[in-house]
Amino acid sequence: MRRWFDLSFRYKVPLWGSALIVIAALAVSAAFMAQAYDDLRRDLVDSSASLGRALARNVFPAMLNDEVWRAFEIIRAPLSATPGDSTVQPEILLALDQRQQVFVATDPVAAPLSIQMSEIGGDYPALARQLATAPETATVEHIGEQHLYVAVPIADDGMRLGTLVVVHSKDVFLPRFWSVAQRGALTGLLVLALLLPINWYWGRRMAGPLVDLARSIDSVSEGVPHTPPPTDYPYRDELGRLFDAYGLMVRTLQDKNRLEKEMIRSERLAAIGRLSAGVAHEINNPLGGMLVALDNFKRRGGHDQRTLKTVAMIERGLSQIRDTVGAMLVEAKVKSRDFGPQDLDDLVTLLAAEARKRKVTIDIDSNLSEEVPLPATLLRQILMNLLLNAIQASDPSAEVHCTVRRTDGAVVVETFNTGRPIPEEVMSHLFEPFATGKENGSGLGLWVTYQIVSQLGGQIVAERLEETTRFRVVLPAGESA
Amino acid sequence: MKNHENSRTESARWAWNGAVGTENGCRARSAGLPWRNKTGKKLIWGYELVTATRMKTWIAAVLVLLFGALAPDAGAAHQAPVRIGLTATFPNDQYRALEEWRRYLERRLERPVEFVRRDSYAEAMDLLRLQKIDFAWVCEYPFVFFKGQMKLLAIPLYRGRPYYQSYLIVPAGDRSTRSITQLEGTVFAYADPYSNTGYLSPRFDLQQAGYDPQQFFRKTIFTWSHRKTVEAVASGLAQGGAVSSHVWETLSTVKPELTAATRVVTTSAEFGFPPFVARTGIGAAVFDDLQRVLLTMSEDEDGRRLLRHLNLDGFMRGDPALYDRVDSMIRSFSAQ
CATH class of the missing domain: 1.20.5 (Single alpha-helices involved in coiled-coils or other helix-helix interfaces)
Incomplete structure (x- = not known):
């Protein structure tokens, strides 16, 4: 049992929902069928009684005159419906006299004239007892094993001559009941066919995100997930x-x-x-x-x-x-003049030879219009290092791009180059001395750059974008003195 | 065994008939027969689990069928119609054949003809004696019984002769009965207390065998028609019955499944066939006209066709002496 409750919501929610729907459908159907059965039986009894009363009125004068044949014709009439008629016919009708002797019956072989009704056997003794205790004018309904009996008095103007018994086989309304029941069952199935998929879909939809979440939480407990959490749940519940x-x-x-x-x-x-x-x-x-x-x-x-x-x-x-x-031995505390726009021109000049050698063009985009309060020597060294690296890493005939932006309280320098990306294992040790895999060079360029940036209180970040490698340097720079 | 065929039954019947007789003017014209037929067709009994409305309609229809609340008499045409009473001397549910016969008679007589149907001979006899009808086709028993109160018009020819018999029938399942005396203590179906073949003859046989017909059967029922006697025996309601040979034989051709459910045990001696009679005081012209028409029916094609429907061969003038056997039987009973 416990196992059922341990099931994933993915199954538990739809299963429970389905079970409830099926139970509800069954309960409604059962109630409906019971009602239909009862109604049909009630209808049968009512129409039997109605038929019985109509016949009793006509049998009365025949009985009064001891006209057996006329009474026979009257009670036999309801049985002579044409074949294929869908009406429910009584099986037997009996007219009894005051002493419960058969005055006439539609089946004279089974119920011969003048015998006591209780001698016919079957349900008749029980019916006879019930009739004996029933009030004079009451319609008596008796449910036997196979048959349904409705007895109405044959009486006129307070004089009772006997009793008319209308006997229906219980079988007659079973086909009707089954047709009603079938219709009910079909409706139930249609409702189930409609509701079960909806329930299944809804259950899966409810459970799906929960399951994803649970899985995600599991992965958190095993270590921080690299992938972001599932966020395809748009509702504010x-x-x-x-x-x-x-x-x-x-x-x-x-x-x-x-x-x-x-x-x-x-x-x-x-x-x-x-x-x-x-x-x-x-x-x-x-x-x-x-x-x-x-x-x-x-x-x-x-x-x-x-x-x-x-x-x-x-x-x-x-x-x-x-x-x-x-x-x-990076010495940041050197006295130096402030960095100005002309330093960028100098850098282009200085790098021109190297760039030519690699057939790389350098594009510097700057919004500096005046000097910034940063040591020119150090900033030139940063830029020189980064741009040289960029040129060397760049594909031939490509372009190295550099932006220099003066913002509020900071100078932001970025270099972009295409070409061979920095390998993952190098990336994590990028700013350590002798970390690069380059054949030539001291292996100290980026380390020195890092040291300078650190000493200037700034930050340097290397990133691999899709096709491009970007270095971003942010240096705090107050208002120029 | 208690005998239900007591005097109460018969006298009640008579009293009832008498009462009905006074209102005969309002009862059926023979022209109304097809109307009845139509109603009968509508009456498909058996019922559905349905509304009270339908049930009411149905009850109304039952009442119509049972009490024959028929159209009122339209009154005489400019020439007074000839009114002929018909009873159960033949299988009288051949409504279309009857209507054709009525039209045939109208054509031949050149005046209106009405058929007045009655279930019991007594009713028809009452109508005749009250001069509500002019002619009647009745059993020979009342003809003999009310001797002198009616005139013999014509006697039908059955199988070429003016005779028929009484058949004693039992359900086909009864293979053992050989004689009416074996039916002691059973339910027996008579046609009509004024029927010879359906009442007088079997009782006479019992009397001749030394039984009291009043006490012999456990219960007797009147079906008021030979045909219904056959039905009563076929359905098992009665264990025996007496019917006209003419009716039984006619049914055996038009409704063989009905007669097949019965078995003829014995046949009686021959009796004169039920005659056409006229009321006393009938005009000689009408009497002669109808007699001529009947006697010559077999001479034209239409007449022969109608006779075939009735399972008859023609008519003859006849002689009341044909019915002497019935007369002696009646006397034998009244001598008791």
Whole structure:
């Protein structure tokens, strides 16, 4: 039993609905049939009584004159309907005298003249008893096993000569009842045929969203779903509100999740930044001393060519170390002038050679009309890095697009390029040092860019759109001094 | 056994007939017969589980059929009609044949003819004696009984002779009865207390066999028609009955399924055929005209066709002596 209640709503709602509809249809049909049966029986009794009274009036004078044959003709008349007549005919009619002896019967073989009615057998003894106790003028109705008996007095002007009994076989109204019952059953089936599919559809419609929701909640418990919750339920009922709440919950969870990830990455990048800055400082101090010592050593003179060559080699190596370390040691606090529109022109000029090499055109769309309060050196470096990356990643003969927008309290820089997308595994470590899969390049460009943006209090986001890779940088910039 | 055929029955019958007789002027004209027929057709008994309206109509129709509330007498035409009483001497439900016969008589007599139908011989005899009708086709029993109160007009010829018999019939299922004496204690159907073949003859046979016909049967019923006697025996209502041989034989050709349900046990001696009689005081011209027409009926084609319908061969003048056997039977009873 329990199992039935554990069923999915997808089945339970339509099943319960169907069961209720079927029960209702059955109950109504049963009541209808009982009523029809009763009505038919009532009709039969009434018409029997009516026939009996009509005949009794005519049998009266015949009985009074002991005219057996005339009485026979009168009571026999209702039985002589033409074949195929749909009327309900009595099976037997009996005229009884005052002592309940058969005065005449339509079936004289079964009920010969002058015998006591109770001697006929069958239901007749019971009928005789019922008649004996019935009031003088009453119409008596007796329901036997196979037959229905209606007895009316043969009386006129208060004088009772006997009783007329109209006997119907119960079979006569069964065909009628069945035809009524069939009609009722057909109507019931039609109603069922109409209601059951509607109920099924409605049940599925009710249960469908609930099932989707339950499934969705299950997937939440297993981990945050990547897909948004089902939202194809347009109505504002309790279910609709449940969907809204669920959607809100899922979105909140997703936001939280993303924030956590973002935070972890920032933390990591910040830790790497501090580490590398510390290492760079530690290296830079002795390096400066070594380079000064080498310089002094060269200036003293008197060295042979071979020594000088070696020193020069050491000096170049140390310079390379210094450059690398310098690149890692992002110094945002450098004094610099503010970034102005002319810096964008400079950038185009600087990138022209590279762009030509890759046959890429650069389109810069800017709404800067005056300087913004951001260090020109750093912003130029950001733009330079992003655009160089874009040029290198872009398909040949394509266009690299860049927008620079001054908004209230911020400068928004975006670069777009088509071409090979950034692979998923690279994306998550994009701003870490030496993360790129590029064959040439230091691997520090985007890291440096990130460090600069971070130090300027801004944000940088890389996104893959359909055909395009977009970098978006938002830098807070107060009113220009 | 109680005998129901007591004097009450017969006297009640007579009293009733007498009462009816006074209002005969309002009863059926023979021309009304087809009308009855029509009504009869409408009366399809049996009933439906239906409305009171239909039931009322139906009751009304029953009353019409039973009491014959017929059209009033239209009154004499410019020439007084010849009125002929018909009884159950023949299977008298051949309404169309009767109507044709009436028209034939009108044509031959060149004056209106009315048929006045009565179920019982007594009624017809009353009408005749009250001069409500001019002629009647009655049983030979009342003719002999009321000797001198009517004139013999003509006697039909059945199978070429003016004779017929009484048949004792039992239901076809009764294979054992060989004689009327075996029917003691049964229900017996008579046609009419003034019928010879349907009443007097079987009673005479019982009397001759040493039984009292009043006590012999458990119950006797009058059907007022030979044909209905056949029906009563065929349906099993009566275990025996006495009928005119002419009626039984005629029925056996027009309605063989009815006679097949009965079996003829014995046939009586021959009696003179039921005669056409005239009231006393009938005009000699009318008497002669009708007698001539009847006697010559077999001479034209229409007449022969009508006679065939009636299962007769013609008419003869006849002699009251034909009915002497009936006379002696009556005397035998009154001698008791």
